[in-house]
Amino acid sequence: MTWRALLREPLVQFLVLGLALFALHARVRPDPDANMRVDLARVEAARQGLGARLGHAPADAELAAALREALDDERMVREAVRLGLDRDDPIVRRRLIQKLRLAYESSADLDPADDAALLAQRDAEPQRYTAPARLALTQILAARGRHAEPEAAAREFARALEAGADPAGLGDPGPHARRLGLRPVADYAGMFGPEFAAALEGMPEGTWSIVQSKIGAHAVRVDARAPAELLPLAAARARLQADLAERRRAEAVRLALEDLRRADPADLRELPPDLAAALREHGL
Template sequence: MKKILNDPLLHFFAIGCLLFLVFEYFGSAGEDEDLTIRVSSGDIKALEASFSRTWQRQPSREELDGLIDEKVRDEIAYREAVALGLDRDDAYIRRRLRMKMELLVEDITTAVPPTDEELKAYLEENRQAFRQEMRLAFNHVYLNPDQHGTTLDTDIQRLLEELDRKGEQADPRMYGDAIMLPRIYSLSSANVIDRQYGAGFSKELAGMETGRWQGPVRSSYGLHLVLVRQKKEAHAPELKEVRAAVERELMSARRQEVRKQTYDTLLDKYSIVVSRDNGVRD
């Protein structure tokens, strides 16, 4: 008898019977439900498109039949899992459902794009957030003081004279000492420049005349001969300058507001009871 009870085949049979009884129990409560699984032509086109994106070709008839069979199995497993209550008390499923609901609610905000008047009003209310800081475009030649010793001042003067003769035509990559940073910068913000070269470097450049080699300017690396090509002073931008950023922030604010309003409205349907060790808060 003990050998029979330990037989894996008997265990498998018992589990099968148990599952049958469970499905019968839960299934009996839903006899009136629609037990038809429909696979539309639109579903089939979606399956074909997904297969094509993955394999870069159309599926064969056998492959498509397999995809349809898998979709049917997926739907059966989903319906039976819900019937068994497997979707309840599952933190992952709850998070996914909440995410889907919030995305559905937030889609309302993207249905109608903001008008120019709304964007201008948002920009006006948030001027400081979109304020454009000073930006500089420049070339530089790096000099490592450790590599020049007592000839540093002479080398700087000689190099500055040569660069000055060539002006903007001088290729900064052909002069000075090696450095990992770029030698040519397009318009870059003062914060970005200072993060790379050290605090105060951009302020030194901002005080320079454009179109002429000057220096040296000290950074956290050493000394630099600099040609400032262009300056754009800090300013409050017009909408056309920051339209994409304003629209992105406005839509984000809208989504947050719609989400809050939705929860505030739905909250009125519920009675909230919070049980704590020191009492209950309704």
């Protein structure tokens, strides 16, 4: 039988294919002893790292001790894994999961997105990238502790203001300015309390009203309102880039987990068929 005829035999083809796969596996599989190998590059890296920590060039004994410690750490990790000490420790499991998740996230494409992609993301979730309505106001404080009846004092201020008095000459000192520029109502809630902010919502512009706060009573006038508006790209760019990067990382993790589920499916054979089918629909 010629060698050409021999190569046409199915058994010979199977053996050749097996040998080729074995050779390929030997080439691409990770070297299990790579972490135990001490070569010149590793010695030099250890020398530089130890020198940076010590502040001087390490002696040979110091360098040898550092290398021995690193190798002993690797030996102990291997022995711990061999003994199964990593299997029942929730802290170790959590750390392994975190490291694998970070590895999946690092595979995501995190190059800055172009303007078209950013605008598409903004327009797909306009509520997320919309600046809230804002208002500007003037407030004159009748502080608690300085007036027997702060609300009555605030009403006196309001009457004087309606008659043309200068706001700068009325009221008690407080933690905030009398004139406050355009800002969201939520900011006013943080400054004066939620009761004060709630009173602003329906207040007409240009008229004086009495509003209670955590520090007293106020004569308040809404000077201007600005409606909610979709942020322009320049104002939203940093947030859009960060959000898109986070979505890409989450997508990388999702796809990796789908691959893992296919490669290592759950064993549902002991469950009732209906329950097993329902769980499979949810990707177990």
